[in-house]
Amino acid sequence: MDRGQPSLEPAAPALGPSGPGVIAPVRAVLRLRRRVCVLRKRRLLPPGAGSEPGSGAAGPAQGSAAPRVGLGRPQVFTFDGPAELPARTPRRRRRRSRVVLYPETSRKYQPRAERQSRAQRFLLLLVAIVAFQVLNAIENLDDNALRYDLDGLEKALQRSVFGQPAAVRRIVALLRDYLATHVHSRPLLLALHGPSGVGKSHVGRLLARHFRAVLEDGALVLQYDARHHCPDPRAAQDCREELARRVADVVARAEAEEKTPLLVLDEVELLPPTLLDELLGFLQPQRSRHFHNAIYVLLSGAGGAEVTRFVLQNASRALPLRPDGARGARATAAQAEEELRASLRALLSREHPLWQAAAIVPLLLLDRRDVVSCFRDEMAGEGFFPEQARAERLAARLSYYRVAGREFAVTGCKQVVAQVNLL
Structure with a gap:
């Protein structure tokens, strides 16, 4: 090409003063956005699941393993690595004793008190049975003696x-x-x-x-x-x-x-x-x-x-x-x-x-009074009038033991029948 002739190639556009300075921050913002999206997806995944394959997130922590976040423990997003995060021990939940609730309309019984009440009922029943048997036995005894x-x-x-x-x-x-x-x-x-x-x-x-x-x-x-x-x-x-x-x-x-x-x-x-x-x-x-x-x-x-x-x-x-x-x-x-x-x-x-x-x-x-009663009874049985004076005269014919002002018949009423037969 001759120097004197004018050039026919298009001229390159001239870069403005803000061209290369705007693209670099935009790319940084896009990288940060992609990383935030990846971290959000990992947070929603269950523990043990790997990172999403094919993700093109670049950065200094792209090749290292990301920390696994459980569903039950929320964590705040930081730029620290997994080695720098402190290990947290899970809290143990206290077991609360179950309180037995009784309905307001029902009667409340303790188990031991309920067993005692049943024993008392059986004891009262046994006492009633024994009393009935004793009463029945007494009635039977009276019937037999009658x-x-x-x-x-x-x-x-x-x-x-x-x-x-x-x-x-x-x-x-x-x-x-x-x-x-x-x-x-x-x-x-x-x-x-x-x-x-x-x-x-x-x-x-x-x-x-x-x-x-x-x-x-x-x-x-x-x-x-x-x-x-x-x-x-x-x-x-x-x-x-x-x-x-x-x-x-x-x-x-x-x-x-x-x-x-x-x-x-x-x-x-x-x-x-x-x-x-x-x-x-x-x-x-x-x-x-x-x-x-x-x-x-x-x-x-x-x-x-x-x-x-x-x-x-x-x-x-x-x-x-x-x-x-x-x-x-x-x-x-x-x-x-x-x-x-x-x-x-x-x-x-x-x-x-x-x-x-x-x-x-x-x-x-027998004393003398008993002998007189024997004479009167025998006289009435033989048809005689049981006169007291006559019975005493007949009793006077018998022999007596005289001790301490009392008279006891030697033969008792043995001779009463013979004496009455002589009347």
Whole structure:
């Protein structure tokens, strides 16, 4: 190209004074914007996720690993690197105790108090059941005793047996206790002791008559007299077999009818020792069950001398005991009769062990007033008018022990029947 000719190429645009100075800040702003966008995306990612691939963010911290930010812990954006950020320990949440809330309309019970209330209810129920059973048992006992009409028996004995109020009460009390139930572990053995004429045989006859009436079966009452059923002592073995057979028949029949039989044995002091052994065998627990449900009444004159001696020595102690006596005199007489029973048991036990198992009832001597009552009763029974003066004249013919201003009949009412027959 010649220098003289003008140039045909376009001329380069001239750069203004602000051209290169504006582009550099714009590029810095764009880089900062892209980095802020990347950091915002990483913050929204779950922990463990890597950085977004293909991101063209440039900068000094582009090649290093960015800190992982959890979703639960917000962090403030800084330009510090991950090594310069302090490590923060997570806070432990305190466990709050759960409070049991009860509705306002319901009753609040503690568990222990509720268990105690249930136990109290069961205890009250148990007490009620036991009380009902006891009451039912008492009613059954009364029903069983009413069958034998012991109140009527007591009135009959008090009306017909003179001078023996304490003995009558003891006999009825023993019968009442025994007849309260039908099931027993052993039979009842009553032993009536006293001298002649005090009313032993009379009491036995009254008992037999009463039980025949209430049991409505005469076969359930056995009366055995030593002089009549076993007059010969040499035939003791035969008498023993006969007595065992008769007693077995009576108790077996009574067991079938669910009743308590009565066996009255008079003049027991005349029985041979083999028959006493047989009577003792009836009381043994190894016997059959129907032998345990029976009442034996032994009438014996053994110990009559001891009774006579005791009454004469204690005549000043209000013997015999009367229901109309003073309270102090009655207590003294009761204590004296207890001593008499103890002395009789010790005396009779030396003769035979049968008396050791018996309930001993002593019949005391009769005074003159009781003998007069015997005469009046016998006179009325024979058809005579029971005049008091006449009865006293007849009583004056008998013999008496005179001690401490009192008179006790030697033979009791034994001769009353013979004297009345002479009228």
